[in-house]
Amino acid sequence: MRRYHVTTFGCQMNAHDSERIKGLLEELGLGEAPNQDEADVLVFNTCTIREKPDTRLAAHLGNARMLKEQDPGRVIAVGGCYAEAQRDRIFETYPFVDVAFGPGSIPHLAEWLGAGGEGVARGAFGTAEERAFAGRLPMHRERRFQAWVQISMGCNSVCAYCIVPAVRGREVSRRPGEILAEVERLAAQGVREITLLGQNVNSYGRDVGSDFSELLRACDAVEGVERIRFTSPHPKDFRAPVIAAMADCQAVCEHAHLPLQSGSTRILKAMRRTYSRERYLRLVDELRAAIPDLALTTDLIVGFPGETEAEFEQTVSAVEEVGYDGAFTFVYSPRQGTEAAAMPGQVPEAVKRERIERLVEVVQRIGERRNRGRVGRIEEVLVEGPSRTDEALLRGRTRRNTTVVFTGDVQPGELVQVRIEDATSATLRGVELAAVAA
Numbered sequence: 001m002r003r004y005h006v007t008t009f010g011c012q013m014n015a016h017d018s019e020r021i022k023g024l025l026e027e028l029g030l031g032e033a034p035n036q037d038e039a040d041v042l043v044f045n046t047c048t049i050r051e052k053p054d055t056r057l058a059a060h061l062g063n064a065r066m067l068k069e070q071d072p073g074r075v076i077a078v079g080g081c082y083a084e085a086q087r088d089r090i091f092e093t094y095p096f097v098d099v100a101f102g103p104g105s106i107p108h109l110a111e112w113l114g115a116g117g118e119g120v121a122r123g124a125f126g127t128a129e130e131r132a133f134a135g136r137l138p139m140h141r142e143r144r145f146q147a148w149v150q151i152s153m154g155c156n157s158v159c160a161y162c163i164v165p166a167v168r169g170r171e172v173s174r175r176p177g178e179i180l181a182e183v184e185r186l187a188a189q190g191v192r193e194i195t196l197l198g199q200n201v202n203s204y205g206r207d208v209g210s211d212f213s214e215l216l217r218a219c220d221a222v223e224g225v226e227r228i229r230f231t232s233p234h235p236k237d238f239r240a241p242v243i244a245a246m247a248d249c250q251a252v253c254e255h256a257h258l259p260l261q262s263g264s265t266r267i268l269k270a271m272r273r274t275y276s277r278e279r280y281l282r283l284v285d286e287l288r289a290a291i292p293d294l295a296l297t298t299d300l301i302v303g304f305p306g307e308t309e310a311e312f313e314q315t316v317s318a319v320e321e322v323g324y325d326g327a328f329t330f331v332y333s334p335r336q337g338t339e340a341a342a343m344p345g346q347v348p349e350a351v352k353r354e355r356i357e358r359l360v361e362v363v364q365r366i367g368e369r370r371n372r373g374r375v376g377r378i379e380e381v382l383v384e385g386p387s388r389t390d391e392a393l394l395r396g397r398t399r400r401n402t403t404v405v406f407t408g409d410v411q412p413g414e415l416v417q418v419r420i421e422d423a424t425s426a427t428l429r430g431v432e433l434a435a436v437a438a
């Protein structure tokens with residue numbers, strides 16, 4: 001049997017796309033290989049949000065090229081956002097690549113790879129009009145009790161730093177009936193936690209006569225789904241009906257990943273985020289008033305063109321003011337073709353480095369303080385498996401999306417009560433309640 005291996009870069013959208021790619025390859029009759037070296041079909045599902053994933057891909061493709069030299073029968077396929085951004089160049093840059101495909105072209109992959117995955121076509125890209133939801137494809141899920149559900153593709157925002165609109169196209173919502181049918185199917189298969197995926201989930205539905213709050217309520221009503229998450233909401237579109245749905249729906253988790261990007265209103269404006277620092281902080285207050293015990297996480301960029309020391313410090317003070325449970329921090333990385341890449345006032349690398357180090361320190365200090373506040377509480381944990389560092393311990397996540405490492409005797413997929421005994425900036429430690437009683 002021919003075997004495939006998929007290497008995935010980037011965000012949850014890409015991770016989910018990879019599940020579809022794997023499902024599709026399995027339908028073609030291929031089995032999964034444990035690593036690239038043992039695979040006949042090597043797929044790279046790429047990201048190009050910053051320079052770093054581009055560099056990492058280049059190293060991976062160096063290995064793939066060597067493998068293909070050893071065995072020319074191997075097929076090398078490069079998909080995802082980098083492939084789309086480089087669609088005019090990819091076969092020149094990497095002549096040993098057999099098939100290249102953009103994120104909207106996954107449903108076409110079978111015809112391009114040929115029956116049995118022999119790699120007949122030398123790559124093609126679907127046009128924007130041909131973009132299709134991968135939702136009808138089979139899906140190879142990593143965990144039987146958790147699933148991603150794509151609700152839209154593309155993005156209509158014009159954030160000055162961001163390449164996503166260029167590679168994923170305009171926003172198109174998936175029809176609510178189709179999404180619900182998928183959620184019901186997943187629930188029937190034993191899925192207990194779903195994560196709704198879109199570049200801007202709050203703008204979902206305008207093109208299909210629905211909206212995100214309705215979708216949350218409909219998913220909440222599906223029997224068997226005990227946890228609903230979503231990522232990412234855009235602060236500019238986070239309106240009262242969605243806050244109300246979060247508060248009302250039992251299954252919707254007490255967590256919002258709310259990308260701030262910068263704490264400076266001037267920088268936010270230059271980024272074209274279309275909200276001010278004050279409006280964002282108001283939204284945080286509204287969310288916290290409606291949803292007690294809400295966890296908040298965010299994305300932050302340092303070193304956007306023109307960012308002064310004082311403006312950077314406003315990001316630091318916003319982190320302190322909000323008190324995030326966690327944050328992804330990024331050094332601004334110019335992406336070709338984006339508005340910000342051509343802006344004057346590009347910040348020197350050394351300054352960006354120094355700023356991110358300071359920011360990470362603050363984020364960690366506050367995350368640890370927030371987590372320490374959980375010590376002594378009982379949290380509901382969805383068990384994911386053994387701890388990555390200690391096989392004797394279990395790992396899972398709370399409704400607030402914090403990782404918990406704990407002592408207990410339960411199976412992955414179970415929901416258990418865990419008493420929290422200790423905390424670091426990123427994890428909690430605890431003991432399963434049944435084990436406490438025993």
Ligand code: SAH
Pocket residue numbers: 049050161162163164198199200232233234259261299300301330331332333334335
């Ligand atoms: N659609 C999502 C974000 C997708 S990208 C949203 O808007 O929430 C994830 C994060 O990467 C962004 O929130 C931003 O913080 C960061 N990012 C995007 N482009 C970047 C760039 N050019 N340089 C550095 N960070 C970037």
Ligand code: SF4
Pocket residue numbers: 155156157158159162163164165199200234
């Ligand atoms: Fe990029 Fe902005 Fe769209 Fe998010 S909302 S994908 S940051 S353009």
Ligand code: F3S
Pocket residue numbers: 009010011012013014046047048049080081082163164167168
């Ligand atoms: Fe995601 Fe990277 Fe594409 S963050 S949308 S895989 S550019």
